[in-house]
Amino acid sequence: MITTTEHLYQLFLQHPSISTDTRKITPGSLFFALKGDKFDANTFAQQAIEAGAAYAVIDNPAYQLGEKYLLVDDVLSALQELARHHRRQLNIPVVGLTGTNGKTTTKELINSVLSHHFKTQATQGNLNNHIGVPLTILTIDKTHQAAVIEMGANHQKEIELLCSISQPSHGLITNVGKAHLEGFGGVEGVKKGKGELYDYLKQSTGVAFVNGDNATLMEMKDARHLSNVVLYGTSANGNLVSGKIIDNSPLLTLEWTNNSSAKSHTVKTQLTGAYNLDNILAAICIGVYFKLSDEEINKGIESYQPKNNRSQIVQTASNTLICDYYNANPSSMFVAIENIGKLTASRKVLILGDMFEMGDEAAAEHEAVIKKAMETPVDERIFVGKEFQKAGLTMDHGPWTMDSKIFYPTAEDAIAGLKANPIKNSTVLIKGSRGMALERLVELF
Structure with missing residues (x-):
C-alpha cells in the first residue's frame, strides 16, 4: 500500500527530523532512501531502522520488511511533496533568493540581519538544490518567525521547481551572469532560468527586492510588470536603501542611508570585495523593509563573518x-x-x-x-x-x-x-x- 503525503505528514509531526544518510541517522527520524548516481538507498533502509530511524521511506517494495517501512512511488518526489505540504502550514515570510554570484553570502547576510529581530531559519551551507531546499523547509517549525531560502540552479525549470517547494513570499535575484552556461544554454538561458523566481512572485503577488543599479534585473522586472517591488542601490533616487563604499583595504566599510527616514550610518564589515556592496545593501534593504531598527541592521552586518572560502x-x-x-x-x-x-x-x-x-x-x-x-x-x-x-x-x-x-x-x-x-x-x-x-x-x- 502506497503511503500518502497526508499520512507521511502526520508521522513527520511526531518525528520532525529527516535523515538521508545512514551514517548520520538522528534517533527517531524519518529516513528517506534517496537514490544517487552510484547507489540505491533502498538497500540501506533496514540499516537506517537498526540505527534508530523511526521509519524508512522507500520506493522499492522488495525492501518493505514491516510497518516501519513506508512505500511511496518515488522517494525524492515524496520528500519534495512533504516539504510543499509543510510550507503551506507556515504563515511566515519566506525570502527566496537566487542569482549567478553572491547567493550564499547574501543569504547569510540577510539571515544575520533578520535574526537580530526574528527567530529565523536559513539554508545551511549551500544546500540549495532539489534535495537541500525541501530538507531546509522541513527544518522550519512553529517557533520560527522568518526564513531565508537559497535556490541554486544549473539548468532551466530548476528555480521553478524550487519555488513550487519553498513558495517564497519575498524574493531576490542577486545578479545574472555567466555561470553553468553548458546547462542553461548560454547567457539568455541563464536570464530565463533565474527569472523563474520573478515569474513565481508575479503569479503569487509576492514582493521582489531588486538592485536598481542592475540594468539586467530592472529589465527583467519591467518585462514581467511586477507590482510589488522594493529597490536598493547606490543612489537615493527611488531606492528604499542606498549606500557606498568608503574604505576597502581590504575589509569593507560602507555608508548607507535609510531613505525613508533620511538617516545615514557607517558600518564596518568583515567582508572584502567591492562586489559585496550589492549583497550588503540587499540585506540592509530587507531589514528596513521588515521594520528592523537601524541599530539591529548594523549589528547584523557587522557581526557577519564570511566562511566556506567565500571572500x-x-x-x-x-x-x-x-x-x-x-x-x-x-x-x-x-x-x-x-x-x-x-x-x-x-x-x-x-x-x-x-x-x-x-x-x-x-x-x-x-x-x-x-x-x-x-x-x-x-x-x-x-x-x-x-x-x-x-x-x-x-x-x-x-x-x-x-x-x-x-x-x-x-x-x-x-x-x-x-x-x-x-x-x-x-x-x-x-x-x-x-x-x-x-x-x-x-x-x-
Whole structure:
C-alpha cells in the first residue's frame, strides 16, 4: 500500500527530523532512501531502522520488511511533496533568493540581519538544490518567525521547481551572469532560468527586492510588470536603501542611508570585495523593509563573518590571502580581479584556477579572464589548470610581457612551483572552481 503525503505528514509531526544518510541517522527520524548516481538507498533502509530511524521511506517494495517501512512511488518526489505540504502550514515570510554570484553570502547576510529581530531559519551551507531546499523547509517549525531560502540552479525549470517547494513570499535575484552556461544554454538561458523566481512572485503577488543599479534585473522586472517591488542601490533616487563604499583595504566599510527616514550610518564589515556592496545593501534593504531598527541592521552586518572560502580574509605570517575558491565563473572572476586591482597593498598577486561547466564557451571565457588579469595592476599572475594553459598558449598575447604570468597545468604543478618560488609580503587572491581544490595552496603562504 502506497503511503500518502497526508499520512507521511502526520508521522513527520511526531518525528520532525529527516535523515538521508545512514551514517548520520538522528534517533527517531524519518529516513528517506534517496537514490544517487552510484547507489540505491533502498538497500540501506533496514540499516537506517537498526540505527534508530523511526521509519524508512522507500520506493522499492522488495525492501518493505514491516510497518516501519513506508512505500511511496518515488522517494525524492515524496520528500519534495512533504516539504510543499509543510510550507503551506507556515504563515511566515519566506525570502527566496537566487542569482549567478553572491547567493550564499547574501543569504547569510540577510539571515544575520533578520535574526537580530526574528527567530529565523536559513539554508545551511549551500544546500540549495532539489534535495537541500525541501530538507531546509522541513527544518522550519512553529517557533520560527522568518526564513531565508537559497535556490541554486544549473539548468532551466530548476528555480521553478524550487519555488513550487519553498513558495517564497519575498524574493531576490542577486545578479545574472555567466555561470553553468553548458546547462542553461548560454547567457539568455541563464536570464530565463533565474527569472523563474520573478515569474513565481508575479503569479503569487509576492514582493521582489531588486538592485536598481542592475540594468539586467530592472529589465527583467519591467518585462514581467511586477507590482510589488522594493529597490536598493547606490543612489537615493527611488531606492528604499542606498549606500557606498568608503574604505576597502581590504575589509569593507560602507555608508548607507535609510531613505525613508533620511538617516545615514557607517558600518564596518568583515567582508572584502567591492562586489559585496550589492549583497550588503540587499540585506540592509530587507531589514528596513521588515521594520528592523537601524541599530539591529548594523549589528547584523557587522557581526557577519564570511566562511566556506567565500571572500574570506586569511592573515598569515607574511601574506594577506583573499580565499575565494568555493566556486568561479567569468562574472565572479572579473569582479574579484577588479577588486584586487583597486585594493591598497604594497604587492598584489593573482592566483586563478580553471572555471568549470563552461561548455563551448570555455576557451573564449578563459582567454577573457587572462586578458582581464593582464590589464589589472598587480605584480604577479599565476594561472592554474589545463583550460587556462590552453588559452594562454593560443591567444594573442597583446601588449603585456610573458614574464609577468605563469601557467601551471595542475594544482600539483602549482604547489611545486610555489615551493620553489615562495610568495611573501603580498596580498594574494586565490580564486577558481571548487573542483580545482585550490585550498591546497594556502599552507604555502
